[in-house]
Amino acid sequence: MIPVSQPWLPDREKLNKYIEQIYQSRQLTNNGPLVKQLEHRLTKYLGVKHLILVSNGTLALQIAYKALELTGEVITSPFSFVATTSSLLWQNLTPVFSDIEPHSLNIDPTAIEKKITEKTKAILPVHVFGNPCNVEAITSIANKYNLHVIYDAAHAFDSSYNGQNILNFGSISTLSFHATKLFHSIEGGAIITDSDDVAAKIRLLINFGIQQEGHIRLCGINAKMNEFSAAMGLCVLDDIDLIKSKRLAIFDKYQQQLQGKVRLQRWNLKSAPNGAYAPVILNTESTLTKVKSELAEQGITTRRYFYPSLNQLSFLPDTITCPESEDISRRILCLPIYPELAPHIQDKIISVITKYNARVESNIAGES
Numbered sequence: 001m002i003p004v005s006q007p008w009l010p011d012r013e014k015l016n017k018y019i020e021q022i023y024q025s026r027q028l029t030n031n032g033p034l035v036k037q038l039e040h041r042l043t044k045y046l047g048v049k050h051l052i053l054v055s056n057g058t059l060a061l062q063i064a065y066k067a068l069e070l071t072g073e074v075i076t077s078p079f080s081f082v083a084t085t086s087s088l089l090w091q092n093l094t095p096v097f098s099d100i101e102p103h104s105l106n107i108d109p110t111a112i113e114k115k116i117t118e119k120t121k122a123i124l125p126v127h128v129f130g131n132p133c134n135v136e137a138i139t140s141i142a143n144k145y146n147l148h149v150i151y152d153a154a155h156a157f158d159s160s161y162n163g164q165n166i167l168n169f170g171s172i173s174t175l176s177f178h179a180t181k182l183f184h185s186i187e188g189g190a191i192i193t194d195s196d197d198v199a200a201k202i203r204l205l206i207n208f209g210i211q212q213e214g215h216i217r218l219c220g221i222n223a224k225m226n227e228f229s230a231a232m233g234l235c236v237l238d239d240i241d242l243i244k245s246k247r248l249a250i251f252d253k254y255q256q257q258l259q260g261k262v263r264l265q266r267w268n269l270k271s272a273p274n275g276a277y278a279p280v281i282l283n284t285e286s287t288l289t290k291v292k293s294e295l296a297e298q299g300i301t302t303r304r305y306f307y308p309s310l311n312q313l314s315f316l317p318d319t320i321t322c323p324e325s326e327d328i329s330r331r332i333l334c335l336p337i338y339p340e341l342a343p344h345i346q347d348k349i350i351s352v353i354t355k356y357n358a359r360v361e362s363n364i365a366g367e368s
């Protein structure tokens with residue numbers, strides 16, 4: 001089967017050299033030399049102030065909430081991977097879903113204000129598929145009500161915004177370095193902040209809250225990245241320009257050949273796509289079912305990212321409706337995109353979509 005995403009494997013010889021270093025140092029984890037090296041390189045590459053590596057992107061979110069001492073309600077997007085919501089629930093926080101813009105697929109800033117109560121402590125938007133949120137509008141609401149903003153930037157590795165990195169917005173941004181993401185360290189993630197105090201606290205939290213031997217200052221957890229993951233990350237980072245350019249070539253071909261045939265995510269004008277995902281919004285859910293099964297018959301995997309809309313998860317304490325997110329969730333499909341995707345496979349995918357969804361039909365509210 002053709003997968004929807006395929007992890008990048010760097011040069012084996014290069015990876016072996018790092019593994020040799022691990023054998024020499026015998027330090028496998030606990031802020032080892034390769035983790036320090038990767039932190040340093042990523043901080044520079046992304047142009048951020050503090051970047052703390054962690055073991056995955058879900059713990060990155062949970063630690064972000066803990067570091068900011070959040071309690072009560074957090075306003076978040078219903079259109080995301082389940083970890084955005086489940087991480088809140090694990091920290092005993094209440095997710096309050098605020099609907100999305102059907103074009104950008106990001107949280108709609110004009111809907112947020114109505115969701116604010118005296119229990120609201122933060123806003124948790126997602127840069128969906130790497131597309132930057134309307135950060136100015138979100139910042140001004142947050143400032144007006146004195147709320148923290150945490151961006152789930154799991155898809156937004158290296159997304160630019162107005163000439164700087166999107167990770168520079170909000171109190172904290174989090175990244176995932178899972179094997180299927182644009183940049184990966186097998187499993188891994190990072191927490192980004194401008195605040196010296198928050199960064200210092202995060203460093204304690206990821207290591208059980210231990211300040212030094214015999215002095216445990218905070219109730220922490222174990223979220224440390226190990227040296228083997230850092231070794232993979234260092235190798236993948238060397239290849240990141242190549243990975244991006246290959247992905248963008250595939251992304252651009254989808255855009256060009258599917259334009260007008262299927263609805264595509266509208267990208268923030270102050271940014272450029274990063275090639276992380278290739279979503280298409282079909283006219284109806286039944287069209288989606290046909291496209292998905294015909295592609296499966298041809299040996300091609302697609303993924304229903306994101307379905308269901310997170311406000312419809314069965315284990316939530318109460319029900320909120322988010323019509324835009326529910327509608328998009330039912331008919332959005334992510335297509336294969338990864339550096340080695342063969343051109344003839346991409347042609348097949350494009351022709352199956354064109355067969356069932358020859359033009360954009362269904363209306364999205366607010367469409368001009």
Ligand SMILES: *Cc1c(COP(=O)(O)O)cnc(C)c1O
Nearest residue numbers: 056057058081083154176177178
């Ligand atoms: C992948 C992902 C996460 C979780 O990251 P892991 O590293 O897999 O734990 C969180 N949020 C979003 C939006 C993601 O896509």
